[in-house]
Amino acid sequence: MPNNKKMYDKGKVVAGLCIFVVLITFPFWFNLGKAAPVPEPKLSDKAKAAKECVMPKAYMKAEHMQILNEWRDTVVRDAKRIYTNPSGKKFNMSLSNTCLDCHTEKAEFCDACHNYASVTPYCWDCHIDPKEAK
Amino acid sequence: MKSSRRRFLKIAGISALGLGTKPVLDVMASSGEMAAPKTTKGENALVAQRWGMIIDTRKLQSEEDLEPMIEICDKIHNVPKFENKNHEVKWLWEEEFKHVFPMQEQDFLGYRLKHMSFLTLCNHCEKAPCVRVCPTKATFKREDGIVLMDFHRCIGCRFCMAACPYGSRSFNFRDPRPFIKETNPDFPTRTKGVVEKCNFCAERLAVGKIPACVEVSKGALTFGDLDDPESEVRKVLRNNYTIRRKPALGTGPSVFYIV
Numbered sequence: 386m387p388n389n390k391k392m393y394d395k396g397k398v399v400a401g402l403c404i405f406v407v408l409i410t411f412p413f414w415f416n417l418g419k420a421a422p423v424p425e426p427k428l429s430d431k432a433k434a435a436k437e438c439v440m441p442k443a444y445m446k447a448e449h450m451q452i453l454n455e456w457r458d459t460v461v462r463d464a465k466r467i468y469t470n471p472s473g474k475k476f477n478m479s480l481s482n483t484c485l486d487c488h489t490e491k492a493e494f495c496d497a498c499h500n501y502a503s504v505t506p507y508c509w510d511c512h513i514d515p516k517e518a519k
Numbered sequence: 520m521k522s523s524r525r526r527f528l529k530i531a532g533i534s535a536l537g538l539g540t541k542p543v544l545d546v547m548a549s550s551g552e553m554a555a556p557k558t559t560k561g562e563n564a565l566v567a568q569r570w571g572m573i574i575d576t577r578k579l580q581s582e583e584d585l586e587p588m589i590e591i592c593d594k595i596h597n598v599p600k601f602e603n604k605n606h607e608v609k610w611l612w613e614e615e616f617k618h619v620f621p622m623q624e625q626d627f628l629g630y631r632l633k634h635m636s637f638l639t640l641c642n643h644c645e646k647a648p649c650v651r652v653c654p655t656k657a658t659f660k661r662e663d664g665i666v667l668m669d670f671h672r673c674i675g676c677r678f679c680m681a682a683c684p685y686g687s688r689s690f691n692f693r694d695p696r697p698f699i700k701e702t703n704p705d706f707p708t709r710t711k712g713v714v715e716k717c718n719f720c721a722e723r724l725a726v727g728k729i730p731a732c733v734e735v736s737k738g739a740l741t742f743g744d745l746d747d748p749e750s751e752v753r754k755v756l757r758n759n760y761t762i763r764r765k766p767a768l769g770t771g772p773s774v775f776y777i778v
């Protein structure tokens with residue numbers, strides 16, 4: 386029986402495969418160790434002094450977009466503008482006037498994470514960062 | 520009782536089940552403890568069944584009388600000023616008799632009416648056609664009669680502009696921000712591609728203030744609850760002959776004019 390396991394052009398094929406693998410994995414090893422560090426949103430002095438946000442920190446971190454959506458709907462649709470949190474503290478439901486009043490540095494607080502996560506909320510197309518307005 | 524393997528296993532199984540439910544019950548109990556957040560109206564919020572306005576044109580003789588009202592409205596609501604008339608954004612504006620009251624023109628109309636400027640705004644109609652046609656329910660009628668816009672929901676189809684017989688709605692053909700002289704940080708701007716109009720100062724009513732135009736009108740405008748027979752607007756309506764814009768269309772405007 387003839388040996389049919391013979392590989393034609395072995396040298397070229399293996400070399401080609403090596404080059405192919407190197408090229409296809411290029412983005413991975415080229416960027417190795419260069420990943421942008423996870424940004425830490427910087428709290429303004431006023432936010433630090435307040436200690437607690439509308440809801441506990443963990444909840445705000447994960448659910449702030451849901452809260453903002455609820456706020457938006459209750460303010461616009463139901464004309465209710467006062468939010469009483471579980472500990473009984475009252476807030477005016479306003480992105481520009483309540484959230485940004487404490488979190489004064491939008492660029493270091495909101496944008497830092499949003500840019501990292503590559504999300505572009507369109508809040509700021511209409512809602513004003515009081516700092517930018519000045 | 521005779522203890523057997525079978526019996527022992529039965530009791531062990533039931534006990535395990537009992538212990539297993541404890542964490543579940545704990546979670547349920549703790550979620551009940553944290554009071555749910557509440558949303559309420561502000562303490563000073565002005566409420567009504569149906570907000571309405573009366574414009575006493577006898578007290579608004581010249582354009583200079585209208586200017587302060589239009590100015591304050593544009594300023595607090597971040598209304599842009601476009602050079603191009605086709606791009607104009609109007610909340611509160613002036614118009615001549617023949618455009619405000621077409622079909623209500625008489626022969627030999629008095630000089631004063633023919634040549635004066637009338638204050639025009641969204642009529643916050645009882646049966647608002649803009650609300651009917653809006654495909655996304657971005658425009659809706661609030662419980663207190665205000666026809667309000669949810670800019671978040673507006674897709675810019677402009678059906679409402681076609682439906683409104685009063686031209687009270689304006690479309691943002693371009694980004695309005697560069698065309699706002701002084702931005703009021705307390706009120707959002709709009710963005711390109713949404714329709715906007717007068718909101719009867721809903722944001723001011725929520726904090727107990729009457730609309731800004733009424734406040735600076737020196738008594739020419741009256742604002743109040745049309746459903747309350749004792750309200751100021753009803754008193755003025757009782758004592759004066761008033762007309763509304765395009766009554767034959769059956770939209771039921773909430774803005775009345777004393778001419």
